[in-house]
Amino acid sequence: SVRFVHHLLKEKDSLKAKAFTEAFLRKSIKRPERFDLQNMLSHKALILGYNRPRKEKRKGTKAKGLNARQKRELKVFEIKPEHQRYELFLPLHELWRQYIIDLCSGLKPTSNPQAVQQKLLKADFHGAIITVVRSKCPSYVGTSGILVQEFKHVFKIITKEDKLKVIPKRSSVFAVEINGFVSHIYGSRFEHRASERSAKKFKVRGTIDL
């Protein structure tokens, strides 16, 4: 209590203070026989009033990426009108052709169509010339152009008339032609992001009706 502390402060003699403190503690604290209080309390450092600076948590090293709203604001995937010209994408198409020919180890007329098809399932189609062959909506049929962007549910292609067309994948059949091999892609089964498709296993399902 306050009276004892006051008394303690008055004593200048440290020995006397020590004796007093011990006597005070003996009187006020209960002494359970189980514990050896002397040992428990001695040689223990007690830090009073000193805070260690907390360690900074390490931030994740990989970038979180932008969410869809931010992407739309930054317009990352928009192609400006002055870039929307068919001739500008023809070199891309040549690159794609080379890539596919290398992928299928030379596209000879004697190569097995099944093997080519399996490789194409995991290939990237940016730069391919695709044509809509059949569609539930008649106005899409016949549109043809170079694929510039592939999203999860749509293809964005640029036609010879320099028009950027957005074609939904669902309920349409697309034809891709390389060196005489014509491959038909059923869009309803192709609704994956290009990056995810390379790791995807395609199940063999029955007939496909649009």
Place this chain on the structure above:
Amino acid sequence: MLPTHDLDQTPRTLLVSESSSFLDPKNRVSAQVEQLRFNHQVSVLLPECSSAPSHLDSVLNSFSSFYLIRKLPVYELLDRHFLEAAVYHGAVYGLSYRTRIDEDNSIALTPNGHLTLSLDKDSFELLGFEGKPSRFNHRTATRFVVSVDLTDSSMAPGGRGYLRLLTGLTSRLQLQTDFLLSHHPGSGASLQSLLSRYDWSEHRPEVSCRVLSDLSCPALRSCDPHSLLEWLGAVDAGCHKIPSCHRSPVPTRRRRFVTVLTHLCSLSCRCYLEQPRLESWVSMTVHGFVDSPVSWGDREHGFLRGGENFYTLMMFHDHTYQLHLATGAHDACPP
């Protein structure tokens, strides 16, 4: 099984009856019967004569012949010269031959310049031209109808719609059918350019005559339309035991593929009626094609539940007539 359940199962039919007189200036008989354009059989029933009268004979024989073209590619119907020579003048009838309306693709060309394609799902998805699903689809859309007005400005040769349909029919969906073509009397030359490029044959409607004796017929004026049509159908089919009151010898005549209207035929029947007879009536039944994509008034014709469409004109001595227009369940109402 309850009787009402049975009634739900029988396919429904539609019968429109009208009775009026030829002398009435407001009679619509020409306008009405003209709307059934593609007909394959005409039966005329004349009571109390053992052979057909001569002027009726001459009228029947003057029907123009029709042409059957084998394996005509449909894009030929969009040929510029054919359009200018025949279609724009409104003189051409065309129908695809031996194509079943519920399974194959059928094509009809009417004289007012309408081209109707009735396509199954795969053909429609390949063609890529605007069309509507058929009104008579059950649950899923399996048939589609593409209806094009060739006289419209958007389908003028060189226009966008014309080019789209032409590229569709030439490169995407190469439709090829046997085709029946006919024309109004006097404009036969317009078809020559089309015919010269393909394998064609000319046909005339065939006439057959039958004399039925000892046939009993009901009181025709007071009879209700259903029993009248039943009796006529039985006579046509050649049944002998038909219950009724009178007995008389009755000849019948038949024709095949008549598209030009039997206006002349009905006129000659009326002349016949003017002569005094005991039983003075004549009945003329015209049957439409069951497989045609269009029926009454260029509207869609369905086949899933019986595809009959026909009309019967009963003409009496005093210039009155009864016109019965009938159609099946999947059809538009006759005019």
